Amino acid sequence: MVASTDPGGGLAVPVENTVRALRRLAPGAVLRSPRSPDLRVLVAALRECSPAELAGLQAEAVGRVVLAAQLRALDRATTGLFAPDASGPEAARLVRAARHSGRGRTPLRDRLRAELGLRTAALAWATATGSRLLADELRGAPPRPDAEDGRLAAELVVAAVLPRAADGGGRLRAVAGRRGFLDVCSVRVGERGFRIDVRADPLVELVSDGGGPALRALWWTGLGRVTDDVGHEYLLVAKDPDGTGVVRHWCHPRPAPAAGSLRLESSGYRGERLSLTGAARGTFAEVVVKSELTVRLGS
Structure with missing residues (x-):
């Protein structure tokens, strides 16, 4: 029931209930507008469907949103500085491969295409962490988001639209x-x-x-x-x-x-x-x- 979204400094929110509340919000509610066009598409979709139905209705947007999040997690994991990405033998091999690659300003996706060693380490990491869409991308397989990917996308949507938690007032x-x-x-x-x-x-x-x-x-x-x-x-x-x-x-x-x-x-x-x-x-x-x-x- 409680999602892993983090809109308030490590504080968890219930995604299903939040998604439902988006349809009957009290007057005066001000939501943030996501910069990503795909997230904006999913915000509109979640006003009509549940997180479990999202992947079936917006497969392409869900796939891009979840894949982008998994690529960001992979990029963080290459530094070895972020837990829990920095644990396990797959993470250690990924860090070593990244150190021997040309990090610089080259986008991660381009490096993954050009460097076999980095791509192999990234595939092992993605498989170990359950990042299925990223693993498919690294294998060259077309993305096929499922209901769990829809839930992950809904969590990302909630994190993108919720206002920050703030105290104060009478x-x-x-x-x-x-x-x-x-x-x-x-x-x-x-x-x-x-x-x-x-x-x-x-x-x-x-x-x-x-x-x-x-x-x-x-x-x-x-x-x-x-x-x-x-x-x-x-x-x-x-x-x-x-x-x-x-x-x-x-x-x-x-x-x-x-x-x-x-x-x-x-x-x-x-x-x-x-x-x-x-x-x-x-x-x-x-x-x-x-x-x-x-x-x-x-x-």
Whole structure:
């Protein structure tokens, strides 16, 4: 549910929910305009389809966008300075091949065509890192983007259009109804959006698990959707879990003037069950429990 986009200094955002919110944004939302024509095509497409459908509808644009991103990652990996690209034997061979090639001002694609050693090392790196479209390009095969490439392209689109997370502005306290284990600490409204701090009380319980007692621990993964009572949706620009049980979310834009309340939906819970007697019998289970609560906006 959470993508690897990084629009707010290392803070992850849920791509599927963000893509859906692009279709029913609250008034006042200001998005960035991507410079790439292909990204602009995909922005328009995602207003009508899901990330999983993107590659089937815009195969050429998806292929170019994902391939460009994988080429950028390859270029970084040739320096040996960027983790996780700098790990593994394939990455080490790539760095050595790049050092013996004519880096200079020659574009990477031209160097890959002209230098067999560099192309061979790059192909091994692309295969090891799962950069399938780049590997096809290096083999001379035509690109065939699939649904996973569409998801990657959607992540790149989201990163390109979301405004940067910014704090500041006046405080607006909220009175929240509490359900499950979520509790709103505060809502802070700024010039371009608002911040919600939500506390999650972790549930820990001892249960019977066949051969003996088991510890079942649950932890919260953050908000997945924010809507208001007049039908608008808000972009989750970033979230910042600080490890204290309070997760801070930056949302865009400001609450609509007619909105009287915000409806928050969690991304769900994940659960882990550990056997207390005999680790070999322990099992892992993922438990998704949707939680909702309503925040009434007030002065």
